[in-house]
Amino acid sequence: MRRTWAAGATALPVRSTVIAATAAVPYPFQVGIASGEPDASSVVLWTRLAPSPLNADGHGGMANTDVTVDWQVSTDDLFTTLVASGSVTATYATAHSVHVIAGGLNADSDYYYRFRAQGHLSPVGRTRTTPALGTSGRDLVMAFTSCAHYEEGYFTVYRRLAEDNPGLVLHLGDYIYEYGATSGRPRTHAGTTEIVTLADYRRRYAQYKSDRISRPRMRSRRGSSYRTTTRWRTTTPTWCARTVLQR
Numbered sequence: 001m002r003r004t005w006a007a008g009a010t011a012l013p014v015r016s017t018v019i020a021a022t023a024a025v026p027y028p029f030q031v032g033i034a035s036g037e038p039d040a041s042s043v044v045l046w047t048r049l050a051p052s053p054l055n056a057d058g059h060g061g062m063a064n065t066d067v068t069v070d071w072q073v074s075t076d077d078l079f080t081t082l083v084a085s086g087s088v089t090a091t092y093a094t095a096h097s098v099h100v101i102a103g104g105l106n107a108d109s110d111y112y113y114r115f116r117a118q119g120h121l122s123p124v125g126r127t128r129t130t131p132a133l134g135t136s137g138r139d140l141v142m143a144f145t146s147c148a149h150y151e152e153g154y155f156t157v158y159r160r161l162a163e164d165n166p167g168l169v170l171h172l173g174d175y176i177y178e179y180g181a182t183s184g185r186p187r188t189h190a191g192t193t194e195i196v197t198l199a200d201y202r203r204r205y206a207q208y209k210s211d212r213i214s215r216p217r218m219r220s221r222r223g224s225s226y227r228t229t230t231r232w233r234t235t236t237p238t239w240c241a242r243t244v245l246q247r
Contacts, residue, residue, distance in 0.1 A: 025118045026051035026061070028096075031209040033115060035127035040107040043127045045071060047115050049096035053206035054190045058199030059095055060206060066091045070116040073102045077112045077124055090117070095202050107132040128167050141165065146172040150208055151185040176208050 028049035037044040049067060050060025066089050073084040084104055090096040098115070105111060108131040115122040131137025143166040148155055161169070180193040195204050 029122040031206050033122050033125045038130050040130050040132045041105050042103040045100040047098050053210045058202035062096050064092050069098050073111050073113045105129050108137040140167045142168045144170040149177045151187050153186050176204050
């Protein structure tokens with residue numbers, strides 16, 4: 001099965017992330033895409049629509065309306081053969097975040113995925129299912145990261161990590177830091193005080209995800225994202241009570 005998606009009125013090459021001039025709204029995939037929670041037959045696909053990710057209200061520049069998001073999974077990055085596809089509603093109440101369980105996949109296999117919304121195509125992501133129970137599967141290159149305080153510097157090491165082409169990135173924490181902006185550091189958090197509200201957390205997560213230096217951790221040199229798994233850990237004890245986050 002092959003399907004060519006169009007952005008606006010202009011058909012785009014299937015791997016393109018170019019914004020069509022006819023699109024009615026700004027490019028909404030500013031915080032990227034991701035996959036995770038794999039098993040032998042499925043993976044979870046994620047994105048969030050946020051053309052202006054650092055807006056203080058936590059809604060990323062999206063209007064107060066629900067939006068249909070289409071998704072596709074293919075065995076190749078040109079999407080010549082689709083193995084799963086569908087549509088999901090991104091709601092204003094959840095800050096237009098999307099969590100899709102793409103099922104019916106083969107064990108220990110590589111797949112490519114992408115989203116379409118509001119006349120725009122997302123980058124193309126790469127993901128991989130786990131081996132079937134009781135089997136060893138192929139070799140797995142796994143990388144881990146931790147303690148990436150946005151204000152402390154530029155995490156160019158992520159580019160080197162991407163060159164190793166890992167099958168899984170395990171984030172041990174801290175994925176974000178809740179502190180307010182501190183002067184005199186290489187970079188500055190959005191917001192002057194410690195984050196507390198849901199809107200605060202949405203904006204802080206968006207800032208970390210939209211970081212142009214760290215995003216290669218989520219994407220390969222060809223623009224594909226790796227599977228990422230996180231575990232709960234933070235230097236701020238109150239974090240676990242605030243797990244509403246981007247759900």
